[in-house]
Amino acid sequence: MADKTKVQRELAAQLIAETERLVAPLGRPVRFMEVCGTHTVSIFRAGLRQLLPDTVELVSGPGCPVCVTPDRYMDQAIAYAGEPDVILTTFGDMLKVPGSVSSLNEARAGGADVRVVYSPLDSLPIAMANPDKKVIFLAVGFETTAPTAAATVLAAEQQGLTNFYVLSAQKLVPPALRLLLADNEARVDGFILPGHVAVVTGADAFAFLPREYHMPGVVTGFEPMEILRSIYRLAQQTAAGEARVENEYGSVVRPEGNPAARRLLARVYQPVDAEWRGLGVIPASGLMVNEAYQRFDIAAVQPVKVLPAAKKTACRCGEVLRGSINPRECPLFGKGCVPEHAVGPCMVSVEGVCAAWYKYGGGRFHYGQ
Amino acid sequence: MDNDKITLAHGAGGRLSQQLVSDVIVPILGNPVLNGLHDGAAVRMEGHVAFTTDSYVVQPRFFPGGSIGRLSVCGTVNDLAMTGAVAKYLSMGLILEEGFPLEELRRILxxxxQAADEAGVVIATGDTKVVGRGAADGVYINTAGIGDIIPGTNISPKNIRPGMNVILSGFIGDHAATVMAARHGITLPPDIQSDCAPLAGLVQVMLQAAPHIAVLRDPTRGGIAAVLNELAEQSGTGVLLEESAIPIRPAVQGVCDLLGFDPLYLANEGKLVAFLAPEDTEPVLQAMHAHPLGKEAAVIGHTTAEAAGQVGIRTSLGGIRVVDVPLGGLVPRIC
Structure with missing residues (x-):
């Protein structure tokens, strides 16, 4: 074994032992929520959950953009895709997300022109090459990806494109955390805060956690060791009864964030009440294209009507996203709902909580047990 | 030939078909067996014979380090090598789309x-069909192969016992990362290219070093995750991998991070995994390190009596996570 790995494992074992020692006097398990889907995947990939003592539980939050996108948005996207003069561009993981009756994959099989892109900017050459079509980018994501979508709108303006649009379901993380804390159904003792979001918003955007809710938070990166250090720091605060936002990702995240990216957001979007799957409508938690750029907003230029179709399934994605149940407590998990035939979006997205539980052995995997 | 594109007439069995064979195929692939141009090839084999077939549909057809042509020879030679056989003869079935450029066909042939010469295998017989425009995407190739099984070898998942070592012959994911990068217009560093290569020679030196290697497998579609799960399942043992021992190039890891893939699930076209007893491990590793295709060979894990049928991996933090069976359709048309 390489020396580097040996040192890292020893360090990890020390941090874990120290964390266990810190929380022991509390006489109860502590629960920390990783808000971001990328953190969820990194935790499972590192086998971190099974290294932690039973007194430290991790619960996943609503930080997977695909998962929190509501049926209604998917229904709208599918309706636009059905128009003969529309090319829809999207990140690949949206294709399988179920709307109330269908999915983009099914729309595509039915002849709709739906193209997978790796960056919103890839939509612009498509728009240029197809002047007789409307090219609509499905802008889904958090503060992390919203600036790129905003930059795409500005680039379209600069290039004089008149056939590029976005359908925005972009969301902001802090308002969702407020909602979770309003009833604290998830019973969390602290938050592992998303590093990529904080790069844009700044660590200060989470200062309300300790100030208003006496809730500790640690901003951290995506390496397993960084996540483990954030758990240790949360345990320190919890054990001491303290609450503050610490920045474990200081090399990348500044207190004030990235002002240029925030200016981009402010120039193109305005905050709006937004619907989250599982969480309902959260005030000022979404980003809508503002009046100055409204001609790029397909929802404003050419509204589409979708029927409010209530879907009846036993899927409990909503509660999973709030952290109030774990995926195993859903009656469909691993039975009617598996990655090949996902019922809920938490099983569709590679960053979805249910997909991670399913792929990595259901919570805490123990080799040979 | 006057015409520079394939037409339906090239597959109709008439004069143009003959011209395609005599003016394009035979000048490039020709050898004493093929040149007979009979309905089939009569060849002499030595004893126990292995026989396999595979079809190739990779998109794009040319990529750094290989092409559908190179792949169609290496893939079948490697399938034979994994049974402990040295490939001797291949057949070639070409399905061409109307309008396919002859120049491109020449490059593929x-x-x-070249791959056949590297592998020491003879393309002994073949067939060409042409389908109408839109009925196929350019060209599909099928090859079948027969080879002599190296005497004294017995390669089977049934031979796997707890306590055996798992050897991987080199860096994983190079082929899939190269093809995906070519497809998505991502520029890779020049040292990253498809690992597409015939493994018959490497297998020969390994079996010379230790005739009782339990099993050999080439981790193509589904990567080492798929192959190791299959072997764990078939043998009823557990497989425990050491993450830090698995050779992955940083640039390949980078492409995976960008496109959301896990290198354990990526296809390889010039790599193998071997299960073998502890006492055979050192001699086999030495033989591999002396071969150009086994320089980075390493022990990446071992088999266990517990966790029967499962594959686990010990991560950089020391935790063990499960390596599950890949879903279908991870990367379409990778080979």
Whole structure:
């Protein structure tokens, strides 16, 4: 074994032992929520959950953009895709997300022109090459990806494109955390805060956690060791009864964030009440294209009507996203709902909580047990 | 030939078909067996014979380090090698789309010839069909192969016992990362290219070093995750991997991070995994390190009596996570 790995494992074992020692006097398990889907995947990939003592539980939050996108948005996207003069561009993981009756994959099989892109900017050459079509980018994501979508709108303006649009379901993380804390159904003792979001918003955007809710938070990166250090720091605060936002990702995240990216957001979007799957409508938690750029907003230029179709399934994605149940407590998990035939979006997205539980052995995997 | 594109007439069995064979195929692939141009090839084999077939549909057809032509020879030679056989003869079935450029066909055939020469295998017989425009995407190739099984070898998942070592012959994911990068217009560093290569020679030196290697497998579609799960399942043992021991190039890891893939699930076209007893491990590793295709060979894990049928991996933090069976359709048309 390489020396580097040996040192890292020893360090990890020390941090874990120290964390266990810190929380022991509390006489109860502590629960920390990783808000971001990328953190969820990194935790499972590192086998971190099974290294932690039973007194430290991790619960996943609503930080997977695909998962929190509501049926209604998917229904709208599918309706636009059905128009003969529309090319829809999207990140690949949206294709399988179920709307109330269908999915983009099914729309595509039915002849709709739906193209997978790796960056919103890839939509612009498509728009240029197809002047007789409307090219609509499905802008889904958090503060992390919203600036790129905003930059795409500005680039379209600069290039004089008149056939590029976005359908925005972009969301902001802090308002969702407020909602979770309003009833604290998830019973969390602290938050592992998303590093990529904080790069844009700044660590200060989470200062309300300790100030208003006496809730500790640690901003951290995506390496397993960084996540483990954030758990240790949360345990320190919890054990001491303290609450503050610490920045474990200081090399990348500044207190004030990235002002240029925030200016981009402010120039193109305005905050709006937004619907989250599982969480309902959260005030000022979404980003809508503002009046100055409204001609790029397909929802404003050419509204589409979708029927409010209530879907009846036993899927409990909503509660999973709030952290109030774990995926195993859903009656469909691993039975009617598996990655090949996902019922809920938490099983569709590679960053979805249910997909991670399913792929990595259901919570805490123990080799040979 | 006057015409520079394939037409339906090239597959109709008439004069143009003959011209395609005599003016394009035979000058490139020709050898004493093929040149007979009979309905089939009569060849002499030594004893126990292995026989396999595979079809190739990779998109794009040319990529750094290989092409559909090179792949169609290496893939089948490697399938034979994994049974402990040295490939001797291949057949070639070409399905061409109307309008396919002859120049491109020549380049594909040249790649087949070169790979066949590297592997010491003879393309003994073939067939060409042409389908109408839109009925196929350019060209599909099928090859079948027969080879002599190296005497004294017995390669089977049934031979796997707890306590055996798992050897991987080199860096994983190079082929899939190269093809995906080519497809998505991502520029890779020049040292990253498809690992597409015939493994018959490497297998020969390994079996000379230790005739009782339990099993050999080439981790193509589904990567080492798929192959190791299959072997764990078939043998009823557990497989425990050591993450830090698995050779992955940083640039390949980078492409995976960008596109959301896990290198354990990526296809390889010039790599193998071997299960073998502890006492055979050192001699086999030495033989591999002396071979150009086994320089980075390493022990990446071992088999266990517990966790029967499962594959686990010990991560950089020391935790063990499960390596599950890949879903279908991870990367379409990778080979």
């Amino acid at each position: 040249q790649d087949m010839r």
